[in-house]
Amino acid sequence: MTEMNRREFLARSVLGGMAATATLATPAPAFAASAGAKGTLIDLSLCEGCGACVSACSAKNADRYPEPVDDIPVNWPTGKYEDWSDMREATDRLTPYNWIYVEQVEVDGTRVSVPRRCMHCDNPACANLCPFGAQEKTVDGAVVIDHEACLGGAKCRSVCPWSIPQRQAGVGVYMDLAPGLLGGGVMYKCDMCADLVANGGQPACTATCPTGAMRFGDLDEIRITAQARAAEIGGFVYGAEENGGTSTIYVSPVPFDEIDAQIAKRRGAMPEPPRVGVPHMAGVAEHYLDETKDLASTFALAPVLGMAAAGVAAAKAFKKGETR
Amino acid sequence: MSGRRATIERQPIENRLSHWLVAIATFGLIVSGMAQMPMAQRYKIAEVPGLAWTADFHFTLSLHYYAAALLLFAVAYHVAYALFARRFAILPRRGDFKESAQIISAMLGRGEEPPSHKYLAEQRLAYAFIGGSTLLVLASGLVKVAKNLDGVLIDGGILWFATLVHNISAMLVIVGVVGHFAAFLFKANRALLPAMMHGRVDREYAAERHSLWYAELEESDRAA
Numbered sequence: 001m002t003e004m005n006r007r008e009f010l011a012r013s014v015l016g017g018m019a020a021t022a023t024l025a026t027p028a029p030a031f032a033a034s035a036g037a038k039g040t041l042i043d044l045s046l047c048e049g050c051g052a053c054v055s056a057c058s059a060k061n062a063d064r065y066p067e068p069v070d071d072i073p074v075n076w077p078t079g080k081y082e083d084w085s086d087m088r089e090a091t092d093r094l095t096p097y098n099w100i101y102v103e104q105v106e107v108d109g110t111r112v113s114v115p116r117r118c119m120h121c122d123n124p125a126c127a128n129l130c131p132f133g134a135q136e137k138t139v140d141g142a143v144v145i146d147h148e149a150c151l152g153g154a155k156c157r158s159v160c161p162w163s164i165p166q167r168q169a170g171v172g173v174y175m176d177l178a179p180g181l182l183g184g185g186v187m188y189k190c191d192m193c194a195d196l197v198a199n200g201g202q203p204a205c206t207a208t209c210p211t212g213a214m215r216f217g218d219l220d221e222i223r224i225t226a227q228a229r230a231a232e233i234g235g236f237v238y239g240a241e242e243n244g245g246t247s248t249i250y251v252s253p254v255p256f257d258e259i260d261a262q263i264a265k266r267r268g269a270m271p272e273p274p275r276v277g278v279p280h281m282a283g284v285a286e287h288y289l290d291e292t293k294d295l296a297s298t299f300a301l302a303p304v305l306g307m308a309a310a311g312v313a314a315a316k317a318f319k320k321g322e323t324r
Numbered sequence: 325m326s327g328r329r330a331t332i333e334r335q336p337i338e339n340r341l342s343h344w345l346v347a348i349a350t351f352g353l354i355v356s357g358m359a360q361m362p363m364a365q366r367y368k369i370a371e372v373p374g375l376a377w378t379a380d381f382h383f384t385l386s387l388h389y390y391a392a393a394l395l396l397f398a399v400a401y402h403v404a405y406a407l408f409a410r411r412f413a414i415l416p417r418r419g420d421f422k423e424s425a426q427i428i429s430a431m432l433g434r435g436e437e438p439p440s441h442k443y444l445a446e447q448r449l450a451y452a453f454i455g456g457s458t459l460l461v462l463a464s465g466l467v468k469v470a471k472n473l474d475g476v477l478i479d480g481g482i483l484w485f486a487t488l489v490h491n492i493s494a495m496l497v498i499v500g501v502v503g504h505f506a507a508f509l510f511k512a513n514r515a516l517l518p519a520m521m522h523g524r525v526d527r528e529y530a531a532e533r534h535s536l537w538y539a540e541l542e543e544s545d546r547a548a
C-alpha cells in the first residue's frame with residue numbers, strides 16, 4: 001500500500017465490490033425453466049391391466065435394449081454384477097429390457113392395475129446428481145439417460161425415490177475403460193419417448209392405451225384434469241406433489257397407501273437388496289434436493305462476504321502502512 | 325546486526341487465513357466429491373467402520389455444498405485482498421519455467437540456484453496451477469449448482485461438458501495438492517513451513533534463498 005493513497009484505495013474497493021455484486025445478481029441467461037413441459041395422466045379407474053402399454057414400449061424401444069458381451073466382467077471388489085440378459089421377457093417388473101410394467105394389486109377385493117414407469121420428476125435428482133452428466137431433463141419434461149455416456153454407477157437409482165433406473169452390466173462405455181474396476185454397466189429406464197415427443201408426438205404407451213387410462217398432454221392441463229377426475233370419482237391423486245412434483249399423475253378410486261401396502265408385500269418377498277424394479281406408491285413429501293436449495297443461496301453470499309472481509313483487511317493493512 | 329530478530333515476517337495473517345480456509349474447504353470438497361462418484365459402495369469404503377456416511381449421498385452432497393461455500397468465501401477474500409492491497413508477488417512471470425528447472429537442478433545438487441524474489445519461480449507456477457484448477461472447478465461447479473435448482477434446465481450437452489470440466493479440474497487440484505505436499509520432501513523447502521503457521525521465516529534462510537525479496541525488505545526498512 002505504498003503507492004496508493006486512501007482515496008484511490010477506497011474507490012478501488014467500492015468499484016470492485018459493486019462489479020462483483022452486479023455479476024452475482026445477474027442470472028445467467030442460458031438457464032430457463034421449461035414452460036412447455038408435458039405430462040401423463042394415468043387413471044386407474046380406467047386401466048384394465050391389458051398390458052398394451054408394455055408391448056408398445058417394447059416395440060418402440062427394443063432396438064435400444066442392451067446387448068452385453070457374453071463374458072460379463074465381475075466387479076472388483078464386490079464380486080457382483082447385474083445381468084438381466086437372460087430375463088429379457090420379464091414384464092412383471094422394471095428391468096433394462098422392460099421400461100414399463102403393470103403392477104396388479106388387490107385392494108379390498110377390487111383388482112387395481114397400475115402401469116409403472118419413470119415419473120419424470122420436475123426437478124429430477126437422478127439427472128441432477130449424475131456424476132458424469134449422462135442424464136438430462138429436456139424442455140418437454142422428459143428425463144433422459146445418455147446410454148453412450150453412462151458408466152452404470154447406479155447413483156441415479158440410489159437417489160430416485162422409486163429406484164426406477166435399472167442396470168445392465170457388460171455393455172456401455174465402461175467396457176472400453178477398465179471393466180471390473182470402474183463402472184458397472186448402463187442404466188435404463190423410460191425416457192417418455194423423448195424423440196417422439198420432441199417432434200410433437202406422444203409416448204408409445206399413451207398412444208396405444210385402448211381404454212384411455214393413459215393420456216398425454218401439457219403438464220399444466222394434465223394436473224388440472226387429474227384433480228377434476230379425482231373429485232369426480234371421489235378418488236385420490238399421486239405424483240402431483242411427490243418428490244417436488246412429477247410429470248406422471250395418477251388418479252385412483254382407492255387410496256394409494258393401500259396400493260403401496262400391497263406392493264410392499266411383493267418387495268418384501270424379493271430375495272435380497274437391492275429390492276428395486278417394483279416401485280412403491282408411498283408419499284414422497286420431501287424433495288431430494290431441498291436442503292441444497294437452501295444452501296445454494298449461501299453461494300451468492302459467500303463471495304460478497306469474502307470481498308467485504310478483504311476490504312476491511314486491506315484497509316487495516318493500508319492504515320498500518322500509512323502510520324509506519 | 326545485533327538486536328534484530330532472527331526471523332522475518334513472510335506470510336501476514338491475511339495470507340495464512342486464505343491458505344488455511346482454502347485448504348480446509350478443498351479437503352472437504354475432495355472427500356465429499358469423491359463420494360459423489362459414486363465409489364463408497366462400489367469399493368466397499370462404506371463398509372469400513374465409521375465410514376458408512378460416505379455412501380450417504382444426501383449427507384455428502386450437503387457437505388460438498390458447505391465446503392464449496394467456504395471455498396467461495398476464501399477465494400473471493402484472497403483475490404479481493406490481492407487486488408485491493410496490490411499483492412501480486414505470487415503471480416507467474418516470464419521465464420518462470422526455465423528458472424524452475426534451474427532451481428530443481430540446484431536442489432538435486434547440480435548448479436547454482438538463481439536469486440529469487442518472495443516466491444521461487446516454481447512456487448509461482450505451482451500457485452498458478454492450483455489457482456487455475458481451483459477457478460475451473462469452482463466455475464463448473466456453479467453450473468452444476470444452478471442445474472440443481474428447481475425450475476432450472478440446462479442443455480444436456482452443456483451439462484455433460486461442465487461435468488467433464490468439473491471432474492478433470494478436480495483431479496488437477498488433487499494433483500496440485502499432492503505436488504504441494506511433495507515439495508516438502510526437499511529439505512530446502514521445509515524452512516518455509518513455519519511461515520504458514522506463525523507467519524515468520526528464518527532471516528538467514530530468506531537472505532540466502534530469497535535474496536531479491538530480502539534486499540527489497542532491507543531497502544524499505546532503511547527508507548522507513
